[in-house]
Amino acid sequence: MKQVVRIGCGAGFSGDRLEPAAILVEGGKLDYLVLECLAERTIALAQKRMAADPTKGYDPLLERRMELLLPLLKKHSVRVLTNMGAANPLAAADKVVEIAQRLHLSIKVAVVTGDDVLATITGFEKAMETVKPLSQSGLIISANAYLGADAILPALQSGADIIITGRVADPSLVVAPLVHEFGWSLEDADIIGKATVVGHLMECAGQITGGYFADPLKKPVDGMANLGHPFVDVYRDGRAVISKVEGTGGVINLATAKEQLLYEVTNPYEYITPDVVADFTTITLQQVAANSVAVEGGSGKQKPATLKVSVGYKAGFIGEGEISYAGQQALGRVKLAGAILQQRLQGLFQDLRIDFIGCSSVHPASLGQSCQPYEIRLRVAGKSLSADGAALIGEEVEALYTNGPAGGGGVRKYITDVVGVLSILIDRTKVNCTTIIKEA
Amino acid sequence: MKQKLYDIAHSRAGDKGNTLTLSLIPYDEKDYERLCQVATTERVKAHLNEIVLGEITRYELPNIASLLFVCEQALAGGVTTSFSMDPHGKTLSYALLEMEI
Structure with missing residues (x-):
């Protein structure tokens, strides 16, 4: 041995x-x-x-x-x-x-x-995270x-x-x-x-x-x-x-x-x-x-x-769009772009997330002291039940080329099919x- | 110049659902007691108030001279369905290290 x-x-x-x-x-x-x-x-x-x-x-x-x-x-x-x-x-x-x-x-x-x-999941099991039946969160696609x-x-x-x-x-x-x-x-x-x-x-x-x-x-x-x-x-x-x-x-x-x-x-x-x-x-x-x-x-x-069982379910679609601004008044122009999109997409998305990459996208603005970078990238994201609905975000970001502030460039747009995960416990036997x- | 946690400690962020974990580890084990005094649950909660919406629990691990903060409701509803830029909160270790001491 x-x-x-x-x-x-x-x-x-x-x-x-x-x-x-x-x-x-x-x-x-x-x-x-x-x-x-x-x-x-x-x-x-x-x-x-x-x-x-x-x-x-x-x-x-x-x-x-x-x-x-x-x-x-x-x-x-x-x-x-x-x-x-x-x-x-x-x-x-x-x-x-x-x-x-x-x-x-x-x-x-x-x-x-x-x-x-x-095969053993009924959908009535209560998820540990939501304390609601699993099936209420969306169509269940996996349970392991x-x-x-x-x-x-x-x-x-x-x-x-x-x-x-x-x-x-x-x-x-x-x-x-x-x-x-x-x-x-x-x-x-x-x-x-x-x-x-x-x-x-x-x-x-x-x-x-x-x-x-x-x-x-x-x-x-x-x-x-x-x-x-x-x-x-x-x-x-x-x-x-x-x-x-x-x-x-x-x-x-x-x-x-x-x-x-x-x-x-x-x-x-x-x-x-x-x-x-x-x-x-x-x-x-x-x-x-x-x-x-x-x-x-x-x-x-x-x-x-x-x-523990991880349960995967269909959680809709995330739409995203990004565009960059640089040089004089980059922050002013990116904020204008954000405000324009907020108005154009109002009512279509429950939560619309507007991030200023380089300033306040992964940390809150309060942690970055008087952020004034030379170049900034706008990112807009929101959730929709359909892929077509999610696509609207990228479309509106792209439209900023000719319908937005000066000097916007480098548009990228994405649609992600989201799988959410919840947990339940089952008897090991x-x-x-x-x-x-x-x-x- | 004011000192930040970054000057005396390092940190790694982890995620479990909607819970964020942040370790806080002094470079010099002699600073462990000081970290326990300055990085109280209350102060960390106030510092991360825009990020962590739920409770914060602080664990003391004198065996490895380290602290662990377990932060509930911190990942915009959970890693898998969040649409924030950093759904895992991987960058947030450096948000903690911004705290002035």
Whole structure:
């Protein structure tokens, strides 16, 4: 039995960069590679692709990632866990098998299914966010339960090289191989709590190696262009050391680890996953070498009896339009443009959002002191039930060319089909998981 | 010149539905006590009053010398349906760091 297990995380979201995972597999001496590619509403969007084509509905970058990684994984005997199955893990597995055959590689793929609980949703369930029945928010298009390490274990026991899931809790992708290798009990809340802390630190890949962190003045980071992704050595007692491949860019230090530890945490005493309720307030971090941080402590309480389900629904359309002004009186002219659009679109949109990019678009105006930039971009956005309704915003912004203030240029217009996400809890006994094996 | 939180601490923003999370981490762990004193829930609530419409809960984590602010009703109805420029509120860590101390 292994005394230490090394897990790399080569993707922290669906659109993450491809190369860092390849570098991890080639130079990281990994046992496992985790690719975490599902954000809150990625699955609902994937469900729409599957409705249009039943062979689709998995992660759009699956093919490119696997074509790059499969030969390297085989050469270095690294096993993969990924939620790139999204809405259609079985089709994802078929695609991976097809790629392996094309590359003349023999591999075993295990698919974890059971997260898709759409068939059991009635629409009467009350959403946690709105406290109203789900169906009142819009047409429901997806419902996926967050599965835990228990659902992934049979796939690991099957000996599969590639394990593909749909919706699973992000840290569970790290917890499962540790439970598998060390033979920990899933009922041992303290050790699962420690493993969940490690999973949480790793799940966003580059966010612990200097990504979403660098600030040239106060937090300079070298080599951002070839930012390395992390790997972690986990010991039997739950202690862990996070590092990255020598020669890659970025940095791992106490500051990057602390930022990531608290990222998206809404209660550090009770971080709830399908595996455990983890306590982050007993963790200690220590810099043990350059780009190497040790994680100790952490504990947990018994896992919840319910699983969280993300429900996707059709939420109408967002229309947007943008136009730029520069030079003398740019602020005066952009404000005039905003006022004109407000009048022209009045009554057509419940809320019309008018942003001055460069001044007050992502932060309120009160934080930017006496903003007077040389150039400013106007952005107008609003919501409509139809695509045609949403298009009116872009049309009116474009019409400013000849019907608006002087010197307006660079119009862009967008219509976005919006998928909203709500949450409910369901009894975990109502979710049935299975593992299906496919081979090339 | 007045000092801002930016001068002594760093922050990362996170999102969960309509809830915004903001960490506040001193560069020097010796400044943790000072941060606890200056970055009170009340002061942060007043500073972010145009952004955070709901309650703010402050968690103290002496184990890593860091604070965490959990801000409710802060993301224009929620990440997935908001039509603001930055629906996740990813830029808002730097809104917190603008606070004068």
